[in-house]
Amino acid sequence: MAGSRRIRTDLALETTERFAQENTEIRGVEIQEDYDEEKDIRTTVVKIVTENGAKSMGRPQGNYITIEAPDLSNADEDYHREISHEISRHLRELINLEKEKSILVVGLGNAAITADALGPHVIENLHMTRHLIREYGLRGIGQEKIHCVSGIVPGVMAQTGMETAEIVQGVVSETKPDVVVAIDALAARSVRRLNRTIQITDTGIHPGSGVGNHRNGLTEENLQVKVIGIGVPTVVDAATIVHDSMEHLLDALEETEQKEFLEEMIAPNLYSMFVTPKDVDETVKYLSFTISEGLNIAFSEV
Template sequence: MSKINFRTDLAIEAHEYVATQTPQGVNGVNVQDQNHNDHFVKRVNISTPQASQQMGKQMGRYITLEMPEFRKKNTEFEERVSQTFAHELNSMLPKSPNQNVLIVGLGNWNVTPDALGPKVIDRLLITRHLKAMMPNRFNNNDYQTVSALAPGVLGLTGIETSEVIEGVVRQTQPDYIIAIDALAARDVSRLNTTIQIADTGIHPGSGVGNKRKGITKEDLGVDVIAIGVPTVVDAVTVTSDTIEMVTNTVAENSPNGQGQQFYQALNSLNGQQKEQLIAEVLNQNLGSLIVTPKEIDRLIEDISDVVAGGINAALHPIIDYQDATKHLY
């Protein structure tokens, strides 16, 4: 099988690619779809080392929430999505009551496409200090013990993110960690319209070719639930898709077969060869280029509300879903 030759953090995209290369399916991968009318849930379970290698993803469970209409501002739709997200997140979380949870918002708050983690942290109901100061009100199963951290990035702090988290884990002894990060996608239609939940932890920067030390159970000693939203895509991918659409249109609409030679020349290259050619041209002039939608400011604010609302509702049973998307204090 051909190696996946594009950048993506999404297990569902890796599976879609592998499925096109292996029509008979991949042993050790189970996929389930659920339709919620205006949004969708896709669950991918990778259960064998062979499947993990083929897909380039760690063994484990991946839940993808797809909401194609999210870019159209609709508060009621966002509340429905947040409720679905809370339900799916709950399926990943330990079932014991009154857990000590550390939530980590990864990313650079000065760079909008990378600011998802810190913005979600700003919207969460943090209770660890409240339980200590007001035990009569908060010391019950209606509220989990939640602490949060936005550690920044190496370029801002001079400290590896994993080192900051390791220190906090030693001091606070959480039962598990929820790590939130911006991701990279292969398909531009998935930018800011997709949420992925995984029980495999997270590797900051892996989707854009900037791998850092992982935030995983193997690294930290506690379970790590990863939540990610794709906010960027490789420019090579966008250019490759555009050229393919143009050449197909030329071939279909050229009179008397004109354009066929040009089409056939490009079509003789496989996907990896096309993307390598485009990368050489772009990198020569622009370097490695990552792109994001022009309305990213609004989209990050909206998706942060949805993610934070879902986390609040999942961790604190007393909170109503509608209230979970509001700033609580």
Template sequence: MQIHGQPRSMKLHERHRSLSQYSPRTDLAMEAHALAKQGGRSLTGVDESHEEFDGLNVTRVRVRTKVAERRLGKRKGMYVTLEIPGLRHRDPDLQERVTKVFADELHRLLDLPKDASVLVIGLGNEHITPDALGPMVVNKLFVTRHLFHYMPEVLGDGKGYRSISAVSPGVLGLTGIETSEIVRGIVERIKPDAVIAIDALASRSLTRVNATIQLSDTGIQPGAGVGNNRKALDKESLGIPVIAVGVPTVVDAATIANDAIELLMSQLREQVPGNAASALFDQLGTGEKWHLIREVLDPMGNNLVVTPKEVDDFMDDVAFVVAKGLNVALHPAMTMDDANLVTH
């Protein structure tokens, strides 16, 4: 067998296509953990727990060691993932439950005094729908920093409300400025006690697109979801805690194609045992198959990703849920009814 005119062994050696390098793109820690454990491989330094609620599942992954950090490709810290399969069906009752769980999890990660100030950063390009989560959430937030300064009567005695400011810094291609530079300048000027960064992510499963929310205390790399990583926003770079909130909005096209071919070959093996096509396919290792498919889909090395055609509606719904959850979590005095009024 030859690939592009070169012997298979030579080509695979040149590209280092091995099982250990099988790494479908994912920003979800729970998916990275599952991939690391494939084939019965052991992995220490990671704790994972699961909790089920009515209509949603919560998975908590804590990366404890540098070795686990390298194996997973995820920084040390806590990752909380909410899986809500029904979130894309516009169920108001489910959205209400998700908002409460999300707000509780964020409150635990944030762990700030009631009078602490928070800066919310909406990362992404508002002109590209799957990458517009950050700006969409910021547009729906109840910001209060200016009210404390200019309209304190709106907040009554101010107790139970935090000073919240928010900004969508855009992307490097539109501003010519690194997002980290913009955020660092704002932080130095207004001196918040913490930063919450909102960004679109990538999953390895279409079922999790716009139906999953991940929170972490490790910071974030702007553009990670579309494979365009910039300088990280984290405690080391900003000097204050940085909570990352992300929703997967895209899936790597090579991962989808790989899963589809694996399913097809599995059916072929059952229905036509010993057929030449599946036998030939089985000669390739897991990493070899995935890299070969990726090469076919991305011959020029582009990052080809896929998003559902209903992405506009999905994004609006999930941005509302995230913004409402933020409003409830950031303002201790805010009830769910209050959040319904101010989340727009």
């Protein structure tokens, strides 16, 4: 569909905001919001509980947790540590980690493209334990209980000639993890959420969806194991910026006239272009370390 509805977002929260702007009720969707004023962290949980809700949202049924932290793109170690603990807490709620688990972490994306390198960077900072357990056993590494953590960076189809899902399916079949955690860069509808927002969901993830390059999903249905998706919006659709800039100039027009004008004025090729902040290289490194620390904290204790 043309106009504002064509503008892309991977964040469930932003989809609910669009319905709110249009004064449209979404049946089968529950929204809970919590704001920690001291830490300046806003957490919104969107639960899609019915098939009708899933159809309206254009997303699978499940939980979508959005952590919004305005200073997340800054190099503040204490602040990032708080976010890491938030990530850990939500992971422990979505995954039962009271018993030993085998966990495969998949770093999606292209390490050669900065805005798409979040997943590979997270894997670099992850504490892997599977090889140690297999080599020395739990007693050999001084632990009575420990989660078995392994990771992979499957690359992208242009590099491997294979679907990411094919590679991950092969690894899952061979290593038989209890849960897969997939990390990927996303696209946002709002510029203010770039590199400042983390979405955690128990519905899996679709590699390449952020830039409209839809590939087979890493989901429980496809992999036959529970899949947790963690993503950060690092890019925004170029059409979004044009749309928002022009919309401010058109406030005097009626809503219907605005939509018609914007649909005609935004060039189709803008929907295939994406914009990212100029300091994205440093920011992605901060974010990847924050997420990897969140995973390390979550998986460090049984």
